[in-house]
Amino acid sequence: PPDRTPRKPTGTIALRGITLHNLRGLDADFPLGVFTAVTGVSGSGKSTLVTRVLADVVRDHLGTAEEPAGAQDPEAEDAADDRARIASVEGLSAVGRLVRVDQKPIGRTPRSNLATYTGLFDAVRKVFAATDESRARGYTAGRFSFNVAAGRCQTCQGEGFVAVELLFLPGTYAPCTACHGARYHPETLEISYRGRSVADVLAMTVDTAAEFLADVPAAARSLRTLREVGLGYLRLGQPATELSGGEAQRIKLATELQRTRRGHTLYLLDEPTTGLHPADTEVLLRQLHGLVDAGHTVVVVEHDMGVVAGADHVIDLGPGGGADGGRIVAAGTPREVAATPGSRTAPYLA
Numbered sequence: 001p002p003d004r005t006p007r008k009p010t011g012t013i014a015l016r017g018i019t020l021h022n023l024r025g026l027d028a029d030f031p032l033g034v035f036t037a038v039t040g041v042s043g044s045g046k047s048t049l050v051t052r053v054l055a056d057v058v059r060d061h062l063g064t065a066e067e068p069a070g071a072q073d074p075e076a077e078d079a080a081d082d083r084a085r086i087a088s089v090e091g092l093s094a095v096g097r098l099v100r101v102d103q104k105p106i107g108r109t110p111r112s113n114l115a116t117y118t119g120l121f122d123a124v125r126k127v128f129a130a131t132d133e134s135r136a137r138g139y140t141a142g143r144f145s146f147n148v149a150a151g152r153c154q155t156c157q158g159e160g161f162v163a164v165e166l167l168f169l170p171g172t173y174a175p176c177t178a179c180h181g182a183r184y185h186p187e188t189l190e191i192s193y194r195g196r197s198v199a200d201v202l203a204m205t206v207d208t209a210a211e212f213l214a215d216v217p218a219a220a221r222s223l224r225t226l227r228e229v230g231l232g233y234l235r236l237g238q239p240a241t242e243l244s245g246g247e248a249q250r251i252k253l254a255t256e257l258q259r260t261r262r263g264h265t266l267y268l269l270d271e272p273t274t275g276l277h278p279a280d281t282e283v284l285l286r287q288l289h290g291l292v293d294a295g296h297t298v299v300v301v302e303h304d305m306g307v308v309a310g311a312d313h314v315i316d317l318g319p320g321g322g323a324d325g326g327r328i329v330a331a332g333t334p335r336e337v338a339a340t341p342g343s344r345t346a347p348y349l350a
Contacts, residue, residue, distance in 0.1 A: 318339055
């Protein structure tokens, strides 16, 4: 493990007597104010412990659903009756929010995109509505939404794409033949801001838009965080259906980073580096550690030993998977876990 001094916890969530799936009477401590990695071979109970047990306990304490930085899990309701039995819980009073950041899509149709998800499109629409020509025509910010009938293309209903049904094959999307993907009614596109239409702005990359909208504070803040997570190459109007899981995850993280965070937040991530290039992983980790430096808690289920080695605290489950798992084999700093006999993770951290 790297010679980095682990952060000191500000508290602990202590769970006692956890029973769910292959976790049988398990005791687990999650330190607060640090970066914790939960490790173990496949089937050892990592995801059960973090995304089911810990998430459910904190959610129940807060009395509200977590604030997923992403799409709701359609299976969540089905899983509600499959809950852990826990003897006791301590240390929850310090947690004020629960946020899960995953790789699920930010939307499932072309209508969802980067600009609408992050909220920066609200600022863009207000800028266009404030132009002299818009005021003269009586246009409001709603005119520049492709979800409002008045301003959008009537052929594709503002999607920019039309559904194409294929015989014997799954359906697909094709660019709208009326607006050619612009999404808007021709009269809406006649309104310009600094020589660009709203469709032109949606076609800009984050890097280009950051310069173009530098004097629009609400948009500039969102664009800055998107660049910080390495997404400067994405177009503002890029449909959610064209985004990879890693891109969706970083969009969610950027959206969370730009919020005014209130109270101590617990962030849960299940294998966040899956499918990411090492350069992208480095950017992601920089932001996650930034959240911890700001006083919050991050817990990740992770297989990447580079990520684990940089954690403040490691909880290693095992020793095997299924019936042979469900026990905490080692817990402590990466260096302490690396020196634990019987841990299958230890040799890879040494």
